[in-house]
Amino acid sequence: VQLAPDRLTKSHSALCASASADGTVKIWDVAISANEYSDDFPSSSAAHASNSSTDGNNRYRQINPVESMVGHSRGINEVCWSKSGDPFVATASDDKTSRLWDAQTGDALVEFRGHDNFVFCCEFNASSNLLATGSFDETVKLWDIRSGECISTLPAHSDPVTAVSFNRDGTCVVSASHDGLIRIWDVCTGECLKTIVAAGNPPVSHVTYSPNGKYVLAGTLDSALRLWPLSASGKSKCAKTYTSESHVNTKYCISSRFLVAQPKRRQCVVTGSETGNIILYDIQSRKVHQTLDKVHTDAVLAVDVHESLELIASGGMSEDCTVRFWAPNDEAASLKRLRKE
Numbered sequence: 001v002q003l004a005p006d007r008l009t010k011s012h013s014a015l016c017a018s019a020s021a022d023g024t025v026k027i028w029d030v031a032i033s034a035n036e037y038s039d040d041f042p043s044s045s046a047a048h049a050s051n052s053s054t055d056g057n058n059r060y061r062q063i064n065p066v067e068s069m070v071g072h073s074r075g076i077n078e079v080c081w082s083k084s085g086d087p088f089v090a091t092a093s094d095d096k097t098s099r100l101w102d103a104q105t106g107d108a109l110v111e112f113r114g115h116d117n118f119v120f121c122c123e124f125n126a127s128s129n130l131l132a133t134g135s136f137d138e139t140v141k142l143w144d145i146r147s148g149e150c151i152s153t154l155p156a157h158s159d160p161v162t163a164v165s166f167n168r169d170g171t172c173v174v175s176a177s178h179d180g181l182i183r184i185w186d187v188c189t190g191e192c193l194k195t196i197v198a199a200g201n202p203p204v205s206h207v208t209y210s211p212n213g214k215y216v217l218a219g220t221l222d223s224a225l226r227l228w229p230l231s232a233s234g235k236s237k238c239a240k241t242y243t244s245e246s247h248v249n250t251k252y253c254i255s256s257r258f259l260v261a262q263p264k265r266r267q268c269v270v271t272g273s274e275t276g277n278i279i280l281y282d283i284q285s286r287k288v289h290q291t292l293d294k295v296h297t298d299a300v301l302a303v304d305v306h307e308s309l310e311l312i313a314s315g316g317m318s319e320d321c322t323v324r325f326w327a328p329n330d331e332a333a334s335l336k337r338l339r340k341e
Contacts (some may be wrong), residue, residue, distance in 0.1 A: 001302045001315040001323055003030075004103075007085045014306055015066075016313050017103065018323045021075035025091055026065035027103050031323050032309065059322070069101045071108045077120045084128035092119040098133050100145060110148040114141060120253075121163050130187070132173050134161030140175050142187065150191050156183060162253045163206045168213040176207035182218055184230065190318070196228050196236050205253040211260055215239065217269060219256050223249045225271060225281070238307035242281040246291045248274045249257050257305045259312065260282070270312055272300025278314055278326070296320045 014030040022307040074094035082088040087103045098119050100110040117136035124131055130151075131143045140154040140161055157177035165174050172193065173185050180201035185195040198204075201208040202220040209216055216228050247273075247286040256271035259280065268280040268289050278292040279301055296316035304313045 001082050001303050001313045003084055003306045003313055004081045005085070006306075006308050008081070008087055012045065014309060014325075015103075016304070016323065016325070017079045018302075018313075018315055019076035019079035019091060020321075021318065023075055023080050023093070025069040025076060025089065025101065025270070026323075027067040027069075028063060028323060028325075029066045030313075036219070044226070050295075051297075055189065067106050067252070068101060069103075069108070071099060071101075071160055078122050078290060079116070080123050082128040083124050083126055086128070088128070090122050090124065090131050092133055094118045094123040096135075098122055098143070099129065099298045100148075106237065110145065112143045112148055115139070115151075115152045115270060118160075120161060121166050123166055123173075125166045125173075125187070126168060127170060130166075130170065132164040132166065134164045134175055134177075138162040139232070140164055140172070140173065140185070152191075153260045154185055154190055156185070157181060159203070162184070162204060163208070163255075165208045165216070167209050169266060174207050174209060174216050176204035176206075176218060178203040180220075182207055182216060185217075186312055194230070199240065200223075205249060206255050207227045208256065208258075211258055217255055217256055217258070218273065219249060219252050223247055225256055227269075227283075240283075240286050242269055242271075242286055244279060244281075244288045244291075245272065246273060246275065246277045246288070246293070247279045248277075252299055252301055254300065255302050255304070257303055259310070260268075261306060261308050261310050270305055271301050272296075272303050272314070273315060274299040276316070276320070278301060278303060278312070292326065296322065297326065 001018045016028045065237035072093040076091050078092045089103050091099050096115050098112040102159050115135040133141050138157045140156040141150050142152040151281050155178045156175045157178035163176040163329045168301040180337050182196040202222040206219040226238045228236045228238040229239050255271045259268040259270050267283045276294040276296040280289040282289045297316035298319035314324050
């Protein structure tokens with residue numbers, strides 16, 4: 001799942017794209033999904049239906065997608081939004097291709113062919129003229145969005161690439177892999193600038209840059225998140241490690257994000273768990289700020305946060321098959337007022 005940039009939506013509104021093993025992408029209008037919430041993130045709105053329902057103690061409004069995109073011949077592993085203001089999304093699929101789509105019309109615009117195995121991850125740079133993809137063929141490729149041509153292939157890892165992320169100005173891209181390595185690459189030269197590895201060399205399931213670009217946050221298959229500073233030279237020493245009993249990640253690639261839309265209110269790292277939980281860690285103290293306990297009936301593979309609203313999106317695995325949206329009272333009330341308008 002990924003929430004769209006602010007520039008594509010109205011004030012106090014949000015669009016979300018979700019990808020699935022069924023080979024489709026769906027676009028959700030979160031403004032029509034707001035319902036009853038409390039002070040933190042205690043209940044959700046869920047995708048895939050159209051009426052109000054209950055799920056245990058949680059009350060939520062079910063919604064239908066506003067657009068669907070069909071074209072890949074196999075499952076889709078990741079979807080990402082363009083950051084340029086154009087209503088475009090990119091996908092990474094097990095059919096060994098990535099595609100660029102118009103999210104308003106559902107049309108496929110460009111197909112990126114060149115990987116020799118499943119394409120597992122993708123992300124646009126800040127200007128959205130480049131797309132980075134990572135694959136089970138152990139490489140990272142950089143693509144020209146307009147032409148669809150591969151402009152660079154990075155022989156990045158010795159195991160499948162699980163995540164890619166650009167820094168703020170697009171000069172560097174970070175990659176993660178089951179080989180246990182996190183690598184920083186110079187986009188222009190293709191040079192590997194830094195390699196980071198955690199003690200014990202656990203497989204790396206996800207990596208993303210921090211909002212200020214000074215750190216990378218990595219999830220590993222030892223049920224931990226680690227925050228690494230990007231020093232100019234020398235070895236990087238892990239700055240913070242986030243673990244808890246409610247956070248289990250030993251099998252799947254589970255994403256994590258920085259929730260900093262209201263920094264005076266809370267600054268958290270958000271991640272999912274194979275137990276169906278969503279965990280919010282306080283960035284500074286490393287303590288669990290909140291756990292959304294068993295809110296999905298299967299592993300929570302994907303989480304994302306809105307850049308200006310305190311809004312979380314989460315996606316469950318095959319036994320769950322839902323996308324859910326979470327917000328505290330004030331954000332949910334704003335979304336609800338917009339829905340009524």
